[in-house]
Amino acid sequence: MKFNVIDPDTRTPEITDMRLLKVTQTTIKIGFTCSDIATAYYAVALKGTKAPDLEEVKNLGPPEFETTETQYGIFYVGKDLEGTAEFKGLTAETEYAVYVFL
Helix, strand or coil, X not given: CCCCCCCCCCCCCCEEEEEEEEECCCCEXXXXXXXXXXXXXXXXXXXXXXXXXXXXXXXXXXXXXXXXXXXXXXXXXXXXXXXXXEECCCCCCCCEEEEEEC
């Protein structure tokens, strides 16, 4: 068996677009587009909550405070460079912030 070694991929993926796809009383669905294949780690928390760091989101929590209603997830962005994140069980008439890390 013979392997050809090529130059490493040093591109850093970036989010190039983010949009709200669906909103109901207790759910939101967002879509995002990336510049390259990536693993997206995401979280949603009450607006005004201290932004989580990458380590917290990669570990899927726990949040610093339970009262932030923080939810976490992972999405693998493939060749189409599109990703979606859906959050359920949110509180109606409440503002949230969404964080996405690549």
